[in-house]
Amino acid sequence: MTTEQLHDVRLHVNGSVHEVQVPARRLLSDALRHDCGLTGTHVGCEHGVCGACTVLVDGTPMRSCLMLAVSAVDAEITTVEGLTEDDGTAQGRLSPVQQAFSDCHGLQCGFCTPGFLTTITAGLRETPDPTEDEAREMIAGNLCRCTGYQNIVKSVLRASEIVAERERGEA
Amino acid sequence: MKPAPFAYLRPATLEEALAALAGEQGAKVLAGGQSLVPLLNMRLAAPSMLIDINALPDLGHVRVAEDGVRVGALARHAEVLGSAEAEQAQPLLAMALRHVAHPTIRNRGTTVGSIVHADAAAEVPMVLRLLEGSVDVASVRGRRTIPAAELFAGPLESTLAHDEIAVEAFFPALAPGAGVAFQEIARRHGDYALVGVAAHVETDGEAVTRARVGFVSVSDVPVVVDVTDAVQDPAGDPAATALAELDPAEDIHATAAYRTHLVKVLAPRVLAAATDHARSRAGEAIHP
Ligand SMILES: Cc1cc2nc3c(=O)[nH]c(=O)nc-3n(C[C@H](O)[C@H](O)[C@H](O)COP(=O)(O)OP(=O)(O)OC[C@H]3O[C@@H](n4cnc5c(N)ncnc54)[C@H](O)[C@@H]3O)c2cc1C
Ligand code: FES
Ligand code: FES
Numbered sequence: 001m002t003t004e005q006l007h008d009v010r011l012h013v014n015g016s017v018h019e020v021q022v023p024a025r026r027l028l029s030d031a032l033r034h035d036c037g038l039t040g041t042h043v044g045c046e047h048g049v050c051g052a053c054t055v056l057v058d059g060t061p062m063r064s065c066l067m068l069a070v071s072a073v074d075a076e077i078t079t080v081e082g083l084t085e086d087d088g089t090a091q092g093r094l095s096p097v098q099q100a101f102s103d104c105h106g107l108q109c110g111f112c113t114p115g116f117l118t119t120i121t122a123g124l125r126e127t128p129d130p131t132e133d134e135a136r137e138m139i140a141g142n143l144c145r146c147t148g149y150q151n152i153v154k155s156v157l158r159a160s161e162i163v164a165e166r167e168r169g170e171a
Numbered sequence: 172m173k174p175a176p177f178a179y180l181r182p183a184t185l186e187e188a189l190a191a192l193a194g195e196q197g198a199k200v201l202a203g204g205q206s207l208v209p210l211l212n213m214r215l216a217a218p219s220m221l222i223d224i225n226a227l228p229d230l231g232h233v234r235v236a237e238d239g240v241r242v243g244a245l246a247r248h249a250e251v252l253g254s255a256e257a258e259q260a261q262p263l264l265a266m267a268l269r270h271v272a273h274p275t276i277r278n279r280g281t282t283v284g285s286i287v288h289a290d291a292a293a294e295v296p297m298v299l300r301l302l303e304g305s306v307d308v309a310s311v312r313g314r315r316t317i318p319a320a321e322l323f324a325g326p327l328e329s330t331l332a333h334d335e336i337a338v339e340a341f342f343p344a345l346a347p348g349a350g351v352a353f354q355e356i357a358r359r360h361g362d363y364a365l366v367g368v369a370a371h372v373e374t375d376g377e378a379v380t381r382a383r384v385g386f387v388s389v390s391d392v393p394v395v396v397d398v399t400d401a402v403q404d405p406a407g408d409p410a411a412t413a414l415a416e417l418d419p420a421e422d423i424h425a426t427a428a429y430r431t432h433l434v435k436v437l438a439p440r441v442l443a444a445a446t447d448h449a450r451s452r453a454g455e456a457i458h459p
Contacts, residue, residue, distance in 0.1 A: 005178070023176065024178065024179030025176055025211070027208075030173075046209075047209035047213065048205060051273075051275065057279075060249075061274070061278060062275060063279070065208075065212070067279070068179070068223075070179050070181070071225060073181075140359065141272075141276065141361060
């Protein structure tokens with residue numbers, strides 16, 4: 001058996017640098033989970049359909065199961081672990097989207113949630129005050145087996161309010 | 172579901188990429204990876220080497236000139252869709268791209284990669300054919316331009332040689348007096364089409380001088396049918412003319428009969444919309 005060549009890859013994730021040694025075929029999703037120990041990124045289908053593995057690449061949502069770790073060297077990656085806001089405390093405070101999911105019961109088993117949180121975080125930057133239709137369109141590329149989506153749509157709308165409240169310094 | 176092992180190269184220049192591709196028979200180009208990586212994950216493809224073109228310079232452009240829109244090999248679907256100038260010059264491009272997958276896929280997948288991938292269920296290859304565009308390809312042997320009519324050889328098979336990299340696609344601008352329209356039926360918006368139909372209609376005053384219709388997911392290669400005669404004949408049936416050249420197949424998403432039905436419904440609708448579009452544009456040109 002020949003041993004597979006390993007590549008030294010420097011990943012920038014949530015503001016930290018991770019030096020990992022991986023074969024070229026290591027998917028970014030697996031590198032995040034197994035090599036960086038960031039198991040918040042979930043893996044469902046591994047062909048781009050379910051959205052559970054969605055992370056932000058330079059702020060833009062992309063499927064980490066359809067990227068190679070070796071191909072992510074130039075990018076700043078944000079996973080669900082990186083969404084929490086720094087408020088001086090050890091655990092930080094929930095981001096507006098995370099808080100809205102908690103407020104609106106936007107999750108049940110939570111498997112799909114990391115992908116929704118990253119997707120909506122970026123979506124609200126582009127559409128800060130979405131209509132209900134725009135909220136549905138924002139999450140149309142993510143699958144959830146539990147919630148029936150209604151409370152996720154509510155969470156999008158609530159998150160948009162929380163962003164505005166925090167900007168006004170109310171929350 | 173993990174890819175089989177492969178060697179990996181991330182060249183910094185096009186020359187380096189072309190030399191590597193020419194030197195390795197089993198090598199494949201990696202662009203956005205939104206079609207290739209699923210194939211690797213499912214082990215439907217097992218290239219010996221991937222040549223990642225994402226670090227190549229000067230290929231991310233969406234350039235608009237009087238004659239049309241030029242899209243570089245690293246322009247993502249989202250960037251092409253985000254160009255208001257491109258939409259202005261050739262509205263069909265944006266009309267079709269809105270149906271290509273979900274935004275997250277469009278953030279990574281490239282428009283040129285979609286053309287090279289040559290999926291008859293994909294919108295962009297058909298649109299390039301309908302607009303009579305072309306693709307510029309490079310290899311160690313030099314450069315050439317492949318007209319869209321000569322680009323698609325078979326299911327998921329383009330006529331690029333193994334050692335060629337597509338560097339740019341060209342979508343001609345919409346001429347004055349011409350109009351376009353696009354409609355698609357999918358299970359959910361963003362899913363692959365059960366049937367998608369685009370029309371390109373040229374008019375001279377009230378008369379239609381040329382009418383062509385392109386189809387997604389009703390044949391195994393991107394197909395365009397000239398229906399000018401059927402449109403000019405008051406008793407003509409453009410959908411029937413088109414169906415004579417289509418081969419709707421049954422799969423897990425739809426029966427052949429349902430696809431045939433969708434062609435009959437969508438083709439006349441899209442032709443009417445494109446004709447209206449052409450006339451409204453002609454009107455704008457006269458009364459600016
Ligand atoms: C969940 C999901 C849904 C999708 N839905 C749709 C849809 O509705 N409609 C649609 O059209 N597409 C859809 N796609 C596919 C998507 O549009 C892809 O981005 C596109 O087909 C391929 O572009 P890419 O840059 O990702 O290419 P890659 O996956 O990197 O490459 C695809 C193929 O083209 C070759 N290639 C790519 N670029 C070049 C180049 N410049 N020169 C030479 N060879 C090249 C590669 O070697 C490979 O064989 C979907 C994908 C996913 C994952
Ligand atoms: S695991 Fe990546 S989209 Fe499903
Ligand atoms: S909460 Fe269980 S899959 Fe979405």
